[in-house]
Amino acid sequence: MHITDLSPFTPKLPYSSHCMAFDVSQYQDEDYAFFGQPFPSKLQRAVAKRKAEYLAGRVCASRAMKSCGIANFTLHSAEDRSPIWPENIRGTITHSKGIAMAMVSDSIDVLGIGIDIEHHMTEKQEQELRSQILRDDEHDAFELLRTYHQKPLTIVFSAKESIYKALYGQVQTFFGFDAAQLIKCDEYRLQFSLTKTLHDDLPKGTEITVYYQSVQNMVLTECVNLKR
Template identity: 65%
Template sequence: MHIAPASPFTPQLPYVYRCMVFSPDIYQDADYKHFNQPLPDKLHRAVAKRKAEYLAGRVCAASALQPLGHTHFVVHSADDRAPIWPKGIRGSITHSKGVAMAVTTDQPDVLGIGIDIEHLMTDKQESELRGQILRDDETDAFTALGQDHEKPLTLVFSAKESIYKALYGVVSAFFGFDAAKLIAHDRQHLRFILTTDLHPTLPTGTAITVHYQSTHDMVLTECVHLNTN
């Protein structure tokens, strides 16, 4: 499989990132050995597309760790599927239709990072999935977002994925899309508040900011959870 550095985005968060394009249609299991990555046991029976996505994400992660002094590190997955980073490192991985990215940092005030790349949903998908992604009390803020962005649900979906990744390391439990409520936006940020107590340090009403940017067919969202104590 071909994996090469290329990026449609420059992340706004000031951390190490690596973005690559890959070609899942020509994936072979031997590609894992070629890129010095182990094929996880749990993926042996997975479809080629899933194996290719996982490999591309891990290649990005390994490359993003090198500037932080971790060469040849293999980012395995925990039982909950979360990446296992080196001690003192926070990071996030995402992939979508031939594009993969990883972000890493060793800054001690960072408790978690979440990034997410999504290709734009079709109008039908946005209509069908709206009830699963949006809260009823997000209607006004979502309508305002739709006046500035052609595919607002794709953007909100991606943002909530990034929020989940950024907070999960502290929360250590699943929480759904309804845990975050969109309240406002500008040209580069989406503003949310938590609607439930996720952790003693993340009570209801906690403000969450998500950075975002878009191309003609993709969006990138980024969220960082900082220790403010």
């Protein structure tokens, strides 16, 4: 599989990250050995797209961790499919249509990181998925976001994915899009408020900041869960 170190984004969070483009059409199972990654047995029957995305994400994670002094670490997955990071590392992986990215931190103040890349939804998708992603009480903030970006639902969807990734390590249970309410935004940031208590240290009303940016037809969102 052809992989190109390429980052169309400039991450806002100050942590180690690595981004790359990859070509699914050139994927072969032998690529895992070529990039020094073990081929997971659970992907034996997966389609080439899934295998390529998994590999690209792991290569990004491996290269991001090198900046934290960690080399040759095999990043396995838990039963819930979340990556099992080294004990002193908090990290996150995302991929979307031929681009992958990972971000990691070894800071003791970081409880979790979440990043998410999404390609812009079509107008039809934005209309059909709005009720699944947005709460009724997010209307005003969402309309303000529309003044900053032509694909506001793509941004909110991506932001809520990043929030989930950033908080899951602490919460350790599934929570849906309705758990976070968009309350305000500007050209670079979204502010959310938790609508329910997810953890003793994440009570209802806790505010969560998500950074966002759009390049070409893609969106990157970033969120960090810091010790309180």
